[in-house]
Amino acid sequence: MPNQPKGIELRVLPEKGKAKGWGRRWKLRLTILVIVQVVMILHILIWWLGLPYGWETLSAVEPSESIQTVSDGIINAGAIFFAVALLSTAILGRWFCGWGCHLVLLQDWCLRLLSKVGVRPRAFRSRLLMLAPFLLAIYMFIWPIFYRLVVAPYTRPELTWNGFRVELLTRDLWATMPGVGVAVVFLFLCGFVTVYFLGAKGFCTYACPYGGFFMPLDKLALRRVHVDDNCQGCAYCTAVCTSNVRVHEQIVAYRKVIDAGCMRTSDCIEACPNDALSMQWGLPVLGAATHGDLDRPKKRWDLTWTGEITLAVIMFLSFLAWRGAYGLVPLLLSLGAASTVTWLCWKAWRIIVDANGSFHRWVLKKGGVLQGGGIVFLIAAAIGVLATVQAGATQLMAVQGNRMALGIRKRIEVPMQPGYSSLTSEERDRAEHAIRWYQWSGGMGSGGFAMATNPNTLLSMARIYAQLGQLAEASRLLEMVQTMSKPNEVVAIEQMMLQVSLSPPEQAPAIVEAVVQSEPQWARLRYAAVQLALRRGDLQAAGRIADGSAALQYQTLAMLQQGRVADAAPLLEQYVKEQPDDAMAWIMLAEVRLSQGDASGADAAAGAAVAARASLGVGAVEDFDTALQNYRAVRDRQDFP
Numbered sequence: 001m002p003n004q005p006k007g008i009e010l011r012v013l014p015e016k017g018k019a020k021g022w023g024r025r026w027k028l029r030l031t032i033l034v035i036v037q038v039v040m041i042l043h044i045l046i047w048w049l050g051l052p053y054g055w056e057t058l059s060a061v062e063p064s065e066s067i068q069t070v071s072d073g074i075i076n077a078g079a080i081f082f083a084v085a086l087l088s089t090a091i092l093g094r095w096f097c098g099w100g101c102h103l104v105l106l107q108d109w110c111l112r113l114l115s116k117v118g119v120r121p122r123a124f125r126s127r128l129l130m131l132a133p134f135l136l137a138i139y140m141f142i143w144p145i146f147y148r149l150v151v152a153p154y155t156r157p158e159l160t161w162n163g164f165r166v167e168l169l170t171r172d173l174w175a176t177m178p179g180v181g182v183a184v185v186f187l188f189l190c191g192f193v194t195v196y197f198l199g200a201k202g203f204c205t206y207a208c209p210y211g212g213f214f215m216p217l218d219k220l221a222l223r224r225v226h227v228d229d230n231c232q233g234c235a236y237c238t239a240v241c242t243s244n245v246r247v248h249e250q251i252v253a254y255r256k257v258i259d260a261g262c263m264r265t266s267d268c269i270e271a272c273p274n275d276a277l278s279m280q281w282g283l284p285v286l287g288a289a290t291h292g293d294l295d296r297p298k299k300r301w302d303l304t305w306t307g308e309i310t311l312a313v314i315m316f317l318s319f320l321a322w323r324g325a326y327g328l329v330p331l332l333l334s335l336g337a338a339s340t341v342t343w344l345c346w347k348a349w350r351i352i353v354d355a356n357g358s359f360h361r362w363v364l365k366k367g368g369v370l371q372g373g374g375i376v377f378l379i380a381a382a383i384g385v386l387a388t389v390q391a392g393a394t395q396l397m398a399v400q401g402n403r404m405a406l407g408i409r410k411r412i413e414v415p416m417q418p419g420y421s422s423l424t425s426e427e428r429d430r431a432e433h434a435i436r437w438y439q440w441s442g443g444m445g446s447g448g449f450a451m452a453t454n455p456n457t458l459l460s461m462a463r464i465y466a467q468l469g470q471l472a473e474a475s476r477l478l479e480m481v482q483t484m485s486k487p488n489e490v491v492a493i494e495q496m497m498l499q500v501s502l503s504p505p506e507q508a509p510a511i512v513e514a515v516v517q518s519e520p521q522w523a524r525l526r527y528a529a530v531q532l533a534l535r536r537g538d539l540q541a542a543g544r545i546a547d548g549s550a551a552l553q554y555q556t557l558a559m560l561q562q563g564r565v566a567d568a569a570p571l572l573e574q575y576v577k578e579q580p581d582d583a584m585a586w587i588m589l590a591e592v593r594l595s596q597g598d599a600s601g602a603d604a605a606a607g608a609a610v611a612a613r614a615s616l617g618v619g620a621v622e623d624f625d626t627a628l629q630n631y632r633a634v635r636d637r638q639d640f641p
């Protein structure tokens with residue numbers, strides 16, 4: 001018989017004494033985790049207070065922001081933070097999860113609350129579903145690089161890679177974050193629900209993409225929990241571990257904890273009544289051998305391979321159904337929802353096929369007879385499955401709408417003419433079909449089959465109506481989009497274009513300026529508004545709307561247009577100080593100084609213009625040379641004393 005570590009019953013933790021769990025280490029960890037939350041809240045508060053003034057703050061210190069790095073080369077605060085977390089995990093193990101992650105705080109806090117009411121969640125153990133975080137990590141962080149470097153050159157050659165650039169500050173901290181309502185659902189689902197159904201670290205095990213990278217890196221770590229000869233095999237260490245690590249088996253087999261689920265919380269060290277555990281340095285455990293001739297501890301799984309594959313398919317389909325559903329469900333929430341629905345399916349199936357079944361303290365089935373709790377559970381599971389099917393089906397309808405609207409669903413980037421459509425009759429046909437699919441994918445209150453209307457489909461419909469020349473309807477839908485979702489710069493630009501299209505021309509300047517003033521931090525909106533003013537030839541309005549150097553530029557041009565050279569001169573001087581590479585502005589300054597009789601100042605400005613010529617683009621060089629020639633012709637004609 002091989003020397004398998006002997007299975008032992010887990011201890012029931014005493015109410016008092018050292019091995020109680022939730023001890024000093026937990027309090028210290030809780031304090032640190034709460035401090036992390038306070039710092040995060042302060043960061044958000046500073047950004048929010050600065051909104052009216054257009055202040056910039058540090059970009060979100062959140063690993064998911066690294067997606068911008070791998071897809072667009074933007075190195076932001078989140079990417080640097082994630083890189084540091086990954087590097088430190090490779091040296092110290094998963095300390096960051098245990099001591100820095102807000103979702104671990106949430107899960108541990110939920111576990112604590114549940115344990116106070118006598119509920120001790122049991123870990124659901126599945127081999128295949130545990131791969132979900134790793135696959136998600138590849139999708140989020142590896143796929144975008146592969147796509148840009150390998151796929152895009154063939155499918156989207158216009159997507160060029162312009163290298164990396166650092167962007168640590170932002171004016172729109174919340175740009176990639178969900179709204180408050182979604183955040184509350186997320187915290188409830190990924191906290192209480194996953195802990196209650198899937199176990200103490202349900203979200204980490206089945207849904208956290210960062211864990212997908214942390215787990216393999218943990219194998220390289222040099223610091224982990226070790227055991228000495230004082231161990232009596234009582235298993236209190238396993239009983240207090242909130243990361244589902246079977247500590248007592250690990251230390252018998254390896255003399256240390258090599259399970260990559262260990263988050264270095266040190267709870268087991270504190271709980272051990274014999275002081276047998278300690279955190280120590282050591283070698284990486286990649287391919288670690290067991291101590292002596294012991295076999296590896298046998299992993300316990302809840303599913304057969306058929307069950308694993310079936311649930312993996314259910315989880316994948318549920319993930320697709322919830323991903324982006326109703327324009328609300330973000331990536332991590334969809335995985336949390338998918339893992340919960342998958343577990344519900346599994347448990348419901350067990351209740352149906354087994355003679356007896358229970359969940360926590362509830363008896364669901366006894367001697368082949370469904371109990372009240374079992375009926376309630378099956379109804380709850382059916383509701384979960386139906387909601388998932390509904391979300392998936394309506395998402396498919398929207399996809400069909402998108403297919404129909406191919407080439408029609410264009411952004412509204414310029415003012416349009418009401419009643420005018422440039423679509424062919426075939427495109428009109430497709431546009432009407434697309435609108436019908438979008439309507440079916442909408443909320444039940446508006447003739448659809450979904451639980452709620454997805455603002456993204458409303459946006460698509462608005463763009464199609466705009467292409468059909470129905471601008472009032474397009475504007476109405478965009479207004480709905482703006483009330484349903486968090487402020488969106490692209491939608492604001494499109495709505496501004498429609499408002500200008502639908503209003504008398506004399507009202508356009510006031511509309512545009514009001515829109516820009518309502519969201520002063522949006523640079524693209526401001527730029528679009530400036531372009532509208534320039535289209536009207538209204539340099540004064542462009543000068544009022546633009547900010548920074550651009551405002552100086554347009555104000556100068558407006559004054560020159562009005563012949564107010566003396567007023568324009570100081571603005572232009574200021575502008576070239578801020579933008580010394582603008583060769584055309586230097587030429588303009590040379591002309592202004594010349595007209596004021598300052599020949600030497602004009603020559604100096606012309607010299608600066610020639611020096612800045614190298615920074616001009618190919619098309620602009622020609623214009624510059626013509627302007628320089630004109631200046632020199634005027635200069636040569638002047639007869640200065």
Ligand code: SF4
Pocket residue numbers: 227230231232233234235236237238247248251271272273274275276277
């Ligand atoms: S390490 Fe301590 S708590 Fe764990 S089994 Fe050994 S004696 Fe018990």
Ligand code: SF4
Pocket residue numbers: 225240241242243244245247257261262263264265266267268269
């Ligand atoms: S094994 Fe010990 S240190 Fe690791 S997570 Fe569990 S209790 Fe914390």
